[in-house]
Amino acid sequence: MxxxxxxxxxxxxxxxxxxxxxxxxxxxxxxxxxxxxxxxxxxxxxxxxxxxxxxxxxxxxxxxxxxxxxxxxxxxxxxxxxxxxxxxxxxxxxxxxxxxxxxxxxxxxxxxxxxxxxxxxxxxxxxxxxxxxxxxxxxxxxxxxxxxxxxxxxxxxxxxxxxxxxxxxxxxxxxxxxxxxxxxxxxxxxxxxxxxxxxxxxxxxxxxxxxxxxxxxxxxxxxxxxxxxxxxxxxxxxxxxxxxxxxxxxxxxxxxxxxxxxxxxxxxxxxxxxxxxxxxxxxxxxxxxxxxxxxxxxxAELRAQVPELPAQRRLRYVNELGLSEYDAGVLTADAALAAYFDAVVEAGIAPKPAANWVTGEFSRLLNQRAADGLRADAVALGPGGLARLIGEIDAGRVSGTNAKTVLATAFETGEDPVAIVEREGLGQVSDGDAIGAEIEAVLAEFPSQVADYRSGKQQLFGFLVGQVMKRMAGRADARLVNQELRRRLDA
Ligand SMILES: [Zn+2]
Known part of the structure; x- marks a missing residue:
């Protein structure tokens, strides 16, 4: 060799x-x-x-x-x-x-x-x-x-x-x-x-x-x-x-x-x-x-005009806001998108959900309009509006799925997301009493399935959740329905 x-x-x-x-x-x-x-x-x-x-x-x-x-x-x-x-x-x-x-x-x-x-x-x-x-x-x-x-x-x-x-x-x-x-x-x-x-x-x-x-x-x-x-x-x-x-x-x-x-x-x-x-x-x-x-x-006047540069901004997102390198990279590749994200965070939304919505659904809608040269700073819905929508999700008043529907409309019209939720009836019911009443009705309607579940047929749980959601036209807070239903079945 x-x-x-x-x-x-x-x-x-x-x-x-x-x-x-x-x-x-x-x-x-x-x-x-x-x-x-x-x-x-x-x-x-x-x-x-x-x-x-x-x-x-x-x-x-x-x-x-x-x-x-x-x-x-x-x-x-x-x-x-x-x-x-x-x-x-x-x-x-x-x-x-x-x-x-x-x-x-x-x-x-x-x-x-x-x-x-x-x-x-x-x-x-x-x-x-x-x-x-x-x-x-x-x-x-x-x-x-x-x-x-x-x-x-x-x-x-x-x-x-x-x-x-x-x-x-x-x-x-x-x-x-x-x-x-x-x-x-x-x-x-x-x-x-x-x-x-x-x-x-x-x-x-x-x-x-x-x-x-x-x-x-x-x-x-x-x-x-x-x-x-x-x-x-x-x-x-x-x-x-x-x-x-x-x-x-x-x-x-x-x-x-x-x-x-x-x-x-x-x-x-x-x-x-x-x-x-x-x-x-x-x-x-x-x-x-x-x-x-x-x-x-x-x-000195010019020094004050030097903006935060993309590399610095990327470091700040990772080190101070705790974003992933990937999300930080996606946001800072587009100065207008990064500024939009900053404004959503300034409006009181935690950095991670803000990044998820800005790099996710918001960017998807923006990309659909890429041919028109639409930039984040020219979108009808300002960062304050998106922040309000994310706040509604956090508060359990609208589901993630319905929020996407609301965002699609607000993105084009600039209308307040909360107003859209009310007008379109897309709000989520998080009222424990209302949900409890529907659960009782379902338990009464399907006694044999309830008995089978109690004797060990775990897979029937999903069926019962589905029945409650159906009665509430998909507007119930799914997390709450799961929790309440299990509590009543296991009682
Ligand atoms: Zn000349």
Whole structure:
């Protein structure tokens, strides 16, 4: 038998994300970031001399874009720079960059030094990913290769506010990298900083990966992977690179520091650019913009706006409210549903029955209307109404089965569930005297079955319960009927 001498390697991954910010106008000019409602996005219609890079034009900073980067930084536990945030010119020539440089941040980013706790379901744990920086820049125009040696360019995207978020090399597996991307997307959407849509290109992701022998403290040769259109592509591309690196290192072959693109169709990466060809961007301070000095009051105001994030909310549901991981996951996957649940609990309902109704019957009705895009916050029945209905069940005034019927109506109309119960006669009789009278009538009506039960035919109990329920048109509190009937039979 061959003895394996394979070296154990540790995978080191860092992630860079570019996210378009959700502002109505561009980073340095008043051009809209999206076509007007109902209008087609014709190429080169949302442009002006500033975003076309005409000589003599001057940029003006978009305040909302600055705010959204600060908000993101705060949500990522970053330090927000308030002394001297500088914009710098990143110089390179490409036809999608009309000025010949991109206004970005380099030496002094707006926010830095944060972290994001990422649940990794595939590995059954979580990983804390250090955030190196989240800074502000502008997007480039969009090139389209029209074939036969020429390309066309659309400047509608040029100058759209763009945020770059860079992690520390803290990620240890492709599954963690994917989980990081998904958690970050959830965060960006929760705070309203970006639509973070990979397919539409409002969120773009790149990974860099290297391997080193376990126990080593120096980094191996790093490869950057681009051209990833989905989180699945990110995970697959990184898996491919990890295997390729391990094989090369096993064989003692040198690896080259380079940029590789993911070829989705063939499931492999291909070389795009080696380090020797890398650009020297010659960064220097943007002379047309003053340094940014966000006031402490502005930062404090934004800090107060950071909502409870899905990961925190999930932890609160499990640790403080005692919900299962599963229920907590279902609720927090949809911010509107989680807010609805919170409001039901605030109205005085215990967390478990509230979660059962919100993730159960309420979600089932909501899913039936998924095609209309109905969200929990737009349902006619508010959380106070659902809380009243659950309260009626708890008090024994309506059965669980009838409550579902009531909910189906109230969900559509918004009518008070208690009013529906009364109008439709769906209330439950919990009056011991009324139930007792019907039980006596049944015992008198079926003397031989009663005698058989008393001599040991236990299965006749169900028959007798059924007779009582029938006499009371299904409205009796079944628990009470069982209890009273047994007491009288066993007397
Ligand atoms: Zn413009």
């Amino acid at each position: 061959a003895i394996s001498t394979r070296t154990q390697f540790e995978t080191i991954i860092g992630i860079e994300v570019h996210a378009q910010l959700r502002t109505s106008s561009k980073m340095f000019c008043p051009c809209p970031t999206a076509p007007a409602e109902g209008q087609a996005d014709e190429p080169n219609t949302r442009v002006c001399p500033v975003c076309m890079g005409m000589p003599g034009t001057l940029p003006v900073i978009n305040r909302r874009a600055v705010e959204l980067v600060m908000l993101t930084g705060l949500a990522l536990n970053c330090r927000v720079e308030i002394d001297a945030v500088r914009f710098e010119r990143k110089n390179y020539f490409y036809p999608d960059l009309p000025k010949g440089y991109q206004i970005s941040q380099y030496a002094l980013p707006l926010t830095s030094n944060g972290r994001l706790v990422v649940p990794v379901p595939a590995e059954g744990g979580e990983v804390t990913v250090g955030i190196t920086r989240a800074h502000l820049e502008e997007d480039t125009a969009r090139m389209q290769h029209a074939g036969r040696g020429y390309s066309v360019v659309d400047f509608n995207r040029a100058g759209v506010p763009l945020m770059e978020i860079v992690t520390e090399p803290d990620i240890r597996s492709p599954a963690q990298a994917r989980a990081y991307g998904e958690t970050l997307r959830e965060l960006l959407r929760a705070i309203g900083a970006s639509n973070a849509d990979m397919e539409a290109g409002s969120m773009r992701i790149e990974g860099n990966v290297s391997l080193r022998p376990v126990g080593s403290t120096t980094f191996g040769t790093k490869v950057e992977v681009k051209n990833l259109n989905s989180f699945r592509s990110l995970e697959r591309a990184l898996e491919y690179e990890v295997a390729r690196h391990a094989e090369a290192l096993e064989r003692g072959e040198p690896l080259v520091q380079e940029t590789r693109g993911w070829d989705e169709e063939n499931g492999r990466t291909i070389v795009q650019r080696s380090k020797e060809e890398a650009n020297d961007y010659r960064y220097f301070p943007e002379p047309d913009l003053p340094p940014l000095r966000p006031s402490e009051a502005w930062v």
